[in-house]
Amino acid sequence: MLTALDIGANPSSVHGEGRDARRVVETARTSLANAIGGRAEDIVFTSGGTEANALAIQGALKLIPDAVVLWSDLEHSAVKGAIEASGAQQRKIKLTSEGILDLDDLGNALEDLGGKTPFLCLMHANNETGIVQPVAEAARLVREKDGLVHCDAAQTLGKLKINVGLLGVDYMAFSAHKFGGPQGVGALWFRAGAPLKPIMLGGGQERSLRSGTENVSGIGGFGAAIDVTAELTGVERVQEIRDRFEALVEASAPVTIFGKTSERLPGTSNLALEGFKSETQVMAMDLAGVAVSAGSACSSGKVRQSDVLTAMGVPDELAGSAIRVSFGWASTLADSEKAAESWLAAAKRAVPSAFKEST
Numbered sequence: 001m002l003t004a005l006d007i008g009a010n011p012s013s014v015h016g017e018g019r020d021a022r023r024v025v026e027t028a029r030t031s032l033a034n035a036i037g038g039r040a041e042d043i044v045f046t047s048g049g050t051e052a053n054a055l056a057i058q059g060a061l062k063l064i065p066d067a068v069v070l071w072s073d074l075e076h077s078a079v080k081g082a083i084e085a086s087g088a089q090q091r092k093i094k095l096t097s098e099g100i101l102d103l104d105d106l107g108n109a110l111e112d113l114g115g116k117t118p119f120l121c122l123m124h125a126n127n128e129t130g131i132v133q134p135v136a137e138a139a140r141l142v143r144e145k146d147g148l149v150h151c152d153a154a155q156t157l158g159k160l161k162i163n164v165g166l167l168g169v170d171y172m173a174f175s176a177h178k179f180g181g182p183q184g185v186g187a188l189w190f191r192a193g194a195p196l197k198p199i200m201l202g203g204g205q206e207r208s209l210r211s212g213t214e215n216v217s218g219i220g221g222f223g224a225a226i227d228v229t230a231e232l233t234g235v236e237r238v239q240e241i242r243d244r245f246e247a248l249v250e251a252s253a254p255v256t257i258f259g260k261t262s263e264r265l266p267g268t269s270n271l272a273l274e275g276f277k278s279e280t281q282v283m284a285m286d287l288a289g290v291a292v293s294a295g296s297a298c299s300s301g302k303v304r305q306s307d308v309l310t311a312m313g314v315p316d317e318l319a320g321s322a323i324r325v326s327f328g329w330a331s332t333l334a335d336s337e338k339a340a341e342s343w344l345a346a347a348k349r350a351v352p353s354a355f356k357e358s359t
């Protein structure tokens with residue numbers, strides 16, 4: 001990133017400094033292509049996961065007038081917003097109680113389309129529960145009906161192995177800051193030949209799919225983060241730290257850990273203790289110096305009950321008592337122990353009745 005800032009030139013300029021800046025952008029594009037088993041020329045850099053999702057969904061649907069968008073409560077508000085903005089017909093797919101897309105319901109929806117083109121939006125792993133989704137199986141069902149699949153992988157790059165060809169998707173969105181890259185940069189990969197129109201017009205950068213001077217230092221940082229995490233060597237360590245936290249809280253409190261038996265992201269823990277409201281937990285942990293989030297926190301900072309947990313059939317009282325604890329590249333075992341201790345101390349104060357037997 002510092003190299004790019006020092007260059008300071010526009011990557012579209014033909015002078016030497018411009019070519020140096022171009023090299024930063026293209027090196028990062030190649031790093032991302034290698035990390036996802038795709039081609040560099042099929043990658044468009046964006047301002048983040050939100051824009052990558054919007055470009056895929058709105059940009060593709062402009063060219064598919066008979067599309068029916070299939071989506072579920074798993075999806076991030078960036079995806080839901082883009083679907084709404086597209087004005088396309090929609091059909092919502094159910095979730096199972098394990099927090100994964102219900103493939104039977106998807107099959108039924110695909111049978112009911114009356115010749116229209118299915119366009120499935122299915123994220124790779126959920127941002128609240130960390131639960132990994134059956135993307136390859138769902139994509140196979142959609143392809144059998146000549147449909148298209150967009151996958152929001154903002155949560156998985158740098159944490160899970162990704163191969164766009166094996167997953168069988170047509171579009172995949174990424175965000176750099178979810179795995180240690182800088183904020184405000186992301187990318188969209190699309191299958192060669194998949195329908196895609198720009199949603200912003202201007203200077204024609206990024207093969208005319210995303211006009212605007214590239215965020216060269218951000219893109220350079222994105223590429224560097226990909227290079228550092230390419231072998232996914234840190235993943236087991238993060239999982240160990242997350243598992244330590246869960247083992248400590250489970251040993252002393254009657255908590256529910258969502259997705260515990262499912263394949264999950266290594267650093268995500270979503271847990272609830274009935275009667276211990278999400279916002280109280282977030283505040284108590286903050287006072288103890290531990291930063292956690294409620295299951296779903298909108299940008300205004302207010303805590304809103306999670307659509308994902310509700311769609312999994314979690315009762316309101318329990319869903320209203322859920323928090324999301326995320327561990328990452330900078331976390332340590334001591335952090336997870338401190339988080340567990342702080343959470344248990346606050347839980348004992350807030351819901352003493354839940355601890356009666358053990359005290």
Ligand code: PLP
Nearest residue numbers: 048049050076078127154155175
């Ligand atoms: N999609 C998912 C699953 C996310 O978790 C996020 C980030 O919160 C986004 C999209 C949006 O990404 P960005 O913040 O880079 O726009």
